Amino acid sequence: xxxxxxxxxxxxxxxxxxPPSRAALAATDLIEGIRKSWLWTTLAQQDxxxxxxxxxxxxxxxxxxxxxxxxxxxxxxAELFHTELYDYLPMLTVGLIFWMFIAGMITEGCxxxxxxxxxxxxxxxxxxxxxxRLVYRNLLLLAHNFVIIPIVLLxxxxxxxxxxxxxxxPGLILILVTGLWVSVLLGMISARFRDVPPIVASxxxxxxxxxxxxxxxxxxxxxxxxxxxxxxxxxxxxxRGPLLGQPTAKYSWAILATMTVLGCLGAFAFFARFRxxxxxxx
Amino acid sequence: MPRGVRxxxxxxxxxxxxxxxxxxxxxxxxxxxxxxxxxxxSRSLKKALLATSTHGNLGRDAxxxxxxxxxSDVSIDIVNGDRAGLVGLNGAGKTTLLKVLAGVYEPSxxxxxxxxxxxxxxxxxxxxxxxxxxxxxxxxxxxYMGIHPREMRERAPEVAAFTELGHYLDMPVRTYSAGxxxxxxxxxxxxxxxxxxxxxxxxxxxxAQFLEKAQRRIEDFVRGSSILVLASHSTELVExxxxxxxxxxxxxxxxxxxxxxxxxxxxxxxxxxxxxAPPQMAAVG
Numbered sequence: 001x002x003x004x005x006x007x008x009x010x011x012x013x014x015x016x017x018x019p020p021s022r023a024a025l026a027a028t029d030l031i032e033g034i035r036k037s038w039l040w041t042t043l044a045q046q047d048x049x050x051x052x053x054x055x056x057x058x059x060x061x062x063x064x065x066x067x068x069x070x071x072x073x074x075x076x077x078a079e080l081f082h083t084e085l086y087d088y089l090p091m092l093t094v095g096l097i098f099w100m101f102i103a104g105m106i107t108e109g110c111x112x113x114x115x116x117x118x119x120x121x122x123x124x125x126x127x128x129x130x131x132x133r134l135v136y137r138n139l140l141l142l143a144h145n146f147v148i149i150p151i152v153l154l155x156x157x158x159x160x161x162x163x164x165x166x167x168x169x170p171g172l173i174l175i176l177v178t179g180l181w182v183s184v185l186l187g188m189i190s191a192r193f194r195d196v197p198p199i200v201a202s203x204x205x206x207x208x209x210x211x212x213x214x215x216x217x218x219x220x221x222x223x224x225x226x227x228x229x230x231x232x233x234x235x236x237x238x239x240r241g242p243l244l245g246q247p248t249a250k251y252s253w254a255i256l257a258t259m260t261v262l263g264c265l266g267a268f269a270f271f272a273r274f275r276x277x278x279x280x281x282x
Numbered sequence: 283m284p285r286g287v288r289x290x291x292x293x294x295x296x297x298x299x300x301x302x303x304x305x306x307x308x309x310x311x312x313x314x315x316x317x318x319x320x321x322x323x324s325r326s327l328k329k330a331l332l333a334t335s336t337h338g339n340l341g342r343d344a345x346x347x348x349x350x351x352x353x354s355d356v357s358i359d360i361v362n363g364d365r366a367g368l369v370g371l372n373g374a375g376k377t378t379l380l381k382v383l384a385g386v387y388e389p390s391x392x393x394x395x396x397x398x399x400x401x402x403x404x405x406x407x408x409x410x411x412x413x414x415x416x417x418x419x420x421x422x423x424x425x426y427m428g429i430h431p432r433e434m435r436e437r438a439p440e441v442a443a444f445t446e447l448g449h450y451l452d453m454p455v456r457t458y459s460a461g462x463x464x465x466x467x468x469x470x471x472x473x474x475x476x477x478x479x480x481x482x483x484x485x486x487x488x489x490a491q492f493l494e495k496a497q498r499r500i501e502d503f504v505r506g507s508s509i510l511v512l513a514s515h516s517t518e519l520v521e522x523x524x525x526x527x528x529x530x531x532x533x534x535x536x537x538x539x540x541x542x543x544x545x546x547x548x549x550x551x552x553x554x555x556x557x558x559a560p561p562q563m564a565a566v567g
Contacts (some may be wrong), residue, residue, distance in 0.1 A: 019393055039425055050411075122408040123426050124385035124400070192320075193327035276388035279381075280318055 033128030112187025181267035306398025306477035313392035367524030398477025416451030
């Protein structure tokens with residue numbers, strides 16, 4: 001679908017102009033999606049509100065759940081790993097909150113298009129809009145959980161290098177962009193193959209235990225290098241490092257940036273090729 | 283495609299005094315739509331991966347994918363002021379064609395050029411939240427149509443008045459009857475006169491009083507250089523609302539032209555024993 005300026009009598013049009021290339025259409029879709037930002041921001045806010053409708057705390061119910069989980073896990077695992085709660089709890093808090101953010105985008109990404117099937121089948125909207133909405137919704141949930149971090153850091157103060165907090169900005173941007181391509185790619189694959197969401201859910205669960213979120217990287221000793229290659233660790237590390245005043249692992253930035261760029265290229269190629277099929281798949 | 287972008291063209295001298303008028307149109311050339319039907323194992327990634335690694339026949343068996351050609355070689359021109367009625371038997375491709383016109387489905391082959399803002403009433407449910415009230419849903423559905431809540435709030439009283447639902451608008455829409463849903467959906471979708479209005483046959487489920495009201499509203503904006511495309515089984519309704527007809531059969535355009543002729547062709551299709559000039563009492567359906 002595209003628009004051409006036509007001059008003269010329309011009834012005389014015998015041949016219609018060539019449609020633009022798939023890549024151009026995909027790029028238009030992405031840009032149109034951004035133009036409709038008022039729509040997906042409103043929809044995402046509504047998603048968050050509706051999820052907790054009827055509860056007194058509203059979306060902060062989510063915050064409370066996370067806080068309880070962190071408190072419970074912190075006490076037990078600090079004991080299990082024989083570490084000081086003073087060191088362990090901030091690490092767990094920051095790590096877990098960012099893990100929930102990233103894992104949320106991956107698992108929900110499977111439903112980017114299937115979840116809004118009714119809309120896709122009836123109204124023409126840029127497909128990218130659904131991905132923007134998903135990423136923004138998860139960002140809102142992160143904001144609600146984030147409240148816990150300053151509280152924990154006040155109780156267990158760590159020397160904070162305020163200047164390094166600037167690193168959070170590029171880190172978060174890279175993760176949001178990654179979340180975007182992941183939700184587009186997984187959303188499309190899951191729309192076509194319905195056994196993908198459960199597969200992704202189990203993989204995410206397994207990876208959680210393999211990623212240094214609950215346990216410190218140092219616990220692996222000389223084998224720590226392979227955990228550092230885990231892209232999900234890289235994503236968490238670039239955010240956790242500055243907040244805890246710890247150095248970021250050697251390759252984290254490189255891994256995250258590479259993953260973002262390659263992922264974007266791959267997902268765009270896929271999106272351009274199969275975008276028009278999404279309406280038939282869902 | 284940037285909907286709502288208007289193409290301007292010069293018109294005849296008499297009209298030129300009034301300036302340029304927006305031109306809305308839908309042009310289809312040799313449009314084909316292939317529906318992949320996925321069922322059972324073709325929905326499975328595991329099966330798909332295994333199928334590609336095994337040989338020929340087995341691969342096709344494991345991936346039982348069927349393609350259905352829902353529209354075949356459709357070329358249509360619908361321009362300003364046309365009220366096109368889409369008729370055909372079940373499974374003729376009416377809804378698929380509406381979805382192509384609405385921009386939901388992209389043609390597998392062929393070309394489509396459209397100009398003008400499109401409002402599609404393919405489904406009463408879209409954008410509606412069953413637990414929200416009628417008033418809330420006016421804003422909600424408006425958003426999916428691309429109308430900002432701010433603007434929609436201004437139009438809401440007028441929409442509410444058109445529905446004649448009164449206090450029901452304060453209740454969750456899950457309590458609404460089918461007829462009430464239709465009133466609500468129609469009122470919202472037409473609150474800003476679209477250049478192109480695309481409607482599926484569910485509209486005909488509305489009561490007579492509502493249908494009359496709806497017809498008046500549509501006539502109003504079709505007069506203002508808009509396009510209506512309506513699919514329906516009710517030849518009577520199509521004859522009353524439309525001036526042009528398109529008869530679809532098995533995905534092909536069987537006949538196209540003035541509504542009366544197309545309806546006659548449709549009746550002949552249903553009952554081949556009918557003569558060229560059907561008797562007045564020829565029962566249909």
